[in-house]
Structure formats: C-alpha cells, structure tokens
Amino acid sequence: MSYEFITLKQEGRVLTISLNRPPTNPLNGVFGQELFKAFSEAEQMEDITVVIITSALEKAFIAGADIKEMAAQDAAEAEQFSKLLQGANNILNRMKKIVIAAINGHALGGGCELALACDYRLMTSGKALIGLPEAGLGIIPGAGGTQRLPRLVGLSKALDILLRGRTMSPQEALAIGLVDKLIEPENFQAEVMQFAQELAAGAGKALGYIKAAVYEGIDFPLEQALAVERKYSAENSKTHDAKEGLTAFVEKRRPEFKNE
Known part of the structure; x- marks a missing residue:
C-alpha cells in the first residue's frame, strides 16, 4: 500500500512506521486516513511482533492538528x-503486537494522544515538549486524550494537564509516568531499535x-477480568511458542x- 506521508520499513519482526508531513506532522483528514490505513496494515502483518511509530522530521513527532483545517470544520x-x-489510535491498543512511540520531537495534542495509545513511550531528552494544550485554544482533546491520560498518570495529574492545557519537558513527563524512558538524541534511533529487537526476540x-488480556480486562470487575485472562491463556497454549x-x-x- 502506498502513502503520501508515511513509510513502512520491516527489519526482522520489527516494523517502523515513519511519519513525514512537514513541517511538524500536523494532523488533518488525509493524514488521519493514512494513519488508519497504515495501522490497519501493520495489524494484519503476521510476521511482525513489534511496531515502532516515529517521525522522519528533526524536531517534531506530531506537534498537533492542522489548526487551519480544524477552524473551518462545522460540528459534524x-x-x-x-x-x-x-479509530486510528484504537487500532494500536487492539493489535496483538507491542507498539512503541519513539518520540523524537514535540508531541502535542494529537501527537500526545497517539503516544498515549501506544504500549511504550520512549522520548528524546532535551527541549521537546509533550502535552495536551487544547484547552488554551478553546477546544478539547478529541483523539482519546481525556480518557487515556487519566488511566496512565492518574485522575488528579491528568485533570491538571487537561484543564490548564499544559505541556511539559521530557523530564517532567518521565517523573509523572507519561513517558517510560528518556534517551539522548544521538543514541535515540539505535536504542529504540535495540529495545524493539529485544522484545521481538520473545514469544510474539x-x-x-x-x-490483549490487560487492555480487555482492565476496566472489568476482577472475576470478569480473570475470565478474560483464562480465555487468552487457553488460546496461547495452542501456539508453537508456548509448546x-x-x-x-x-x-x-x-x-x-x-x-x-
């Protein structure tokens, strides 16, 4: 499948999805459709265990939405x-592959929301910012931020970020658990790939x-969640890797x- 703003590169069991819509990967309808298609394509790749999502641009992962397009939208x-x-971000949660957000620049608004939908968030140390500044524009996050952020960092911290439209440094994001690890820029790509390859060497x-068991069961009462765990344990027991x-x-x- 061909894309205007996205490239897919497979290395063993690792697939890198690289985003390239200069100058800052602003999200608009066309780019959103491409994300949906690329994530759907990755979900169907049986020989892939780990997916990396990163930016081909120097200073931005995704620095938010295309504001001019948003300003022209009616309510519908x-x-x-x-x-x-x-829908695009939900695919990341749903796919039975480990998804890494390799945040190599500003991750604001929709960029932060995409990262929240990933399983790991690795970020460059330095001056890049991450957060949800929508309230300062008189709008609300619409790609999952109001729901995923509280589940990740807790209600109080999430509300403060959301209500004040806060953005933060990589160090502060690490301290509250918004990102999992900071990596020096000069080592970023190599360390992300090494981490991905280590995961991919496991039982995919x-x-x-x-x-699947974690995401499906996390909001259920315990007994119902344990039933989810039993279901996936039984399915996994049939695999070559389990045996x-x-x-x-x-x-x-x-x-x-x-x-x-």
Whole structure:
C-alpha cells in the first residue's frame, strides 16, 4: 500500500512506521486516513511482533492538528475528524503486537494522544515538549486524550494537564509516568531499535495475548477480568511458542520462538 506521508520499513519482526508531513506532522483528514490505513496494515502483518511509530522530521513527532483545517470544520465535521483519529489510535491498543512511540520531537495534542495509545513511550531528552494544550485554544482533546491520560498518570495529574492545557519537558513527563524512558538524541534511533529487537526476540504470540488480556480486562470487575485472562491463556497454549518455551525449559536450552 502506498502513502503520501508515511513509510513502512520491516527489519526482522520489527516494523517502523515513519511519519513525514512537514513541517511538524500536523494532523488533518488525509493524514488521519493514512494513519488508519497504515495501522490497519501493520495489524494484519503476521510476521511482525513489534511496531515502532516515529517521525522522519528533526524536531517534531506530531506537534498537533492542522489548526487551519480544524477552524473551518462545522460540528459534524469535527465529530467525524475526532472519530477518525480515535479509530486510528484504537487500532494500536487492539493489535496483538507491542507498539512503541519513539518520540523524537514535540508531541502535542494529537501527537500526545497517539503516544498515549501506544504500549511504550520512549522520548528524546532535551527541549521537546509533550502535552495536551487544547484547552488554551478553546477546544478539547478529541483523539482519546481525556480518557487515556487519566488511566496512565492518574485522575488528579491528568485533570491538571487537561484543564490548564499544559505541556511539559521530557523530564517532567518521565517523573509523572507519561513517558517510560528518556534517551539522548544521538543514541535515540539505535536504542529504540535495540529495545524493539529485544522484545521481538520473545514469544510474539504470548506478548500479544498478554497485551490483549490487560487492555480487555482492565476496566472489568476482577472475576470478569480473570475470565478474560483464562480465555487468552487457553488460546496461547495452542501456539508453537508456548509448546517450544515449555519444552526448552525442560530440556534446559534456549527456546526458539517463531511468533507462531
């Protein structure tokens, strides 16, 4: 599948989705459609265990939406745009692959919301900002920010960020748990890929089922959530990797996982 603003590159079991809409990857309808299609394509790639989402631009991951386009939207168009971006981000949560946001520049508004939908958020140290500044523009986050941020950093911190339209440094984002790790810019791409390859070397099916169990069960009462865990445990037990991992342990050797 061809894209105007996105490139996909596979290295072993790792797929890198690189975003390139200069100058700052502003989100508009066309770009949102491409994100939806690229994430859907990645979800269907059976030989992929880990997906990295990053920017081809030097200073911006995604620095927000295309404000000129948003300003021209009526209420129905604004709702459709929100639904499009929410749908794209929901794919990241749903896919049984580990998704890493490699935040190599400003991640504001929709960029922060995309990162929130990923499983890991690795960010460059330095001057880049991350946050949800929408309230300062008289609008609200519409791509999942009001829902995912409280689940990640807690209600009180999330409300403060949302209500004051706050953006923050990488160091502050790390301190509140918004990002998982800071990496020096000169080492960023190499360290992200090393981390991704380490994850991809594991039992891909088990990783996917673990992720599915967590996201599906987290908002359920405990007994219902445990039923979700049993369901995915049973499904995973049928895989090659589950059998290989147990056999390798008994035989005292390293397992050879095949993501099958």
